[in-house]
Amino acid sequence: MTAAVLALSGRLDAAAAASQWQGTMRAATAPVAIDLSGVTYCDGAGAALVLAAERRARAAGGGGLIGASPSIAAVIARARKGTESATAGAPKPAGEGLAVAVGRGALDRLDQLGASIAFLGEAVVATLATLARPWTLRWGDTMRHAEEAGTRALPLIALLGFLFGLILAFQSAIPMRQYGADIFVANLVAVSVFRELGPLLAAVILAGRSGSAFAAEIGTMKVNQEVDALTIMGLDPFRFLVVPRLVAAFLMMPVLIAVMNIAAVAGMTTVMLSLGFPLVAISNQVVTWTNPSDLIGGIAKGMVFGAVVAGIGCARGMRTGAGPRAVGDSATAAVVGGIVAIVVIDGLFAVFFYLMGW
Secondary structure: OOOOEEEEEEEEOHHHHHHHHHHHHHHOOOOOEEEEEEEEEEOHHHHHHHHHHHHHHHHOOOOOEEOOOHHHHHHHHHHHHHHHHHHHOOOOOOOOOHHHHHHHHHHHHHHHHHHHHHHHHHHHHHHHHHHHOHHHOOHHHHHHHHHHHOHHHHHHHHHHHHHHHHHHHHHHHHHHHOOOOHHHHHHHHHHHHHHHHHHHHHHHHHHHHHHHHHHHHHHHHHHOOHHHHHHHOOOOHHHHHHHHHHHHHHHHHHHHHHHHHHHHHHHHHHHHHHOOOOHHHHHHHHHHHOOHHHHHHHHHHHHHHHHHHHHHHHHHHHOOOOOOOHHHHHHHHHHHHHHHHHHHHHHHHHHHHHHHOO
């Protein structure tokens, strides 16, 4: 037995959707499949007609859409995605029990985890493809993101590093003076900043400045359907939007960490000079008690922090939903997620360095 088919043809624009709406809805009350092989043009109004007819036909036990050309299918897919995003934030039905609410929340978390894993896989594939063919990297965009994440952040990094080194030296000098160990304040500040605090603070600043900016920029493009436009044109959004930001953040972290370390040592030196210690004694303490592994270890994990912060910012941007608050929510989630990830990864590095005896 051949299934009934509701065939649509010609241009499905606003005028056609208005004139054909009632007739199409009446025909869709039967269990039919909607044939779009004759459709030559479809805009948003036409896609709304097709989706409404599909929902009514499915409710009657009919099939879905058949025969759509790739361009028509892409328009309908975007309209379907927009409809699902608009209804995703609908309030829960009244009287929903605790078990249902917990289950719904667990499923949402699983969906987010799946989306994060999918983003990680696509980002890794796009990055590896770019590394295999470095001339395909958008160097102009990469340099622009590097300037925003690195060069423009240097004054803030230097100021915070100097103040942090100064405060840490003052707070350390107070108890150590009781034991006549003031000179070891230089050792304490230098080692702690080189190994731990320099990379950590630089990554937190990167998350606050650039992680949120990445999420907001890509989120705005997502809301304006510019990301969908890249996909329709056959261009990979990850190669255009994600990889340049990852590369820029990864390469700029050593610069940020170096400036943070120098500024913190300068702040510590200011305090030590005020306590009456000569500059040569301070420098001897720093050089004697620090070694290249302190700097290399801090820079290495800082580069990992930079890639993670940029990745989380881009992921939140790519998952931006619809509505006026979507971009702001993505930027906030990028900052919070970036800082939490930095702390967790820093703990893993601490365990690793301890096991390696560094």
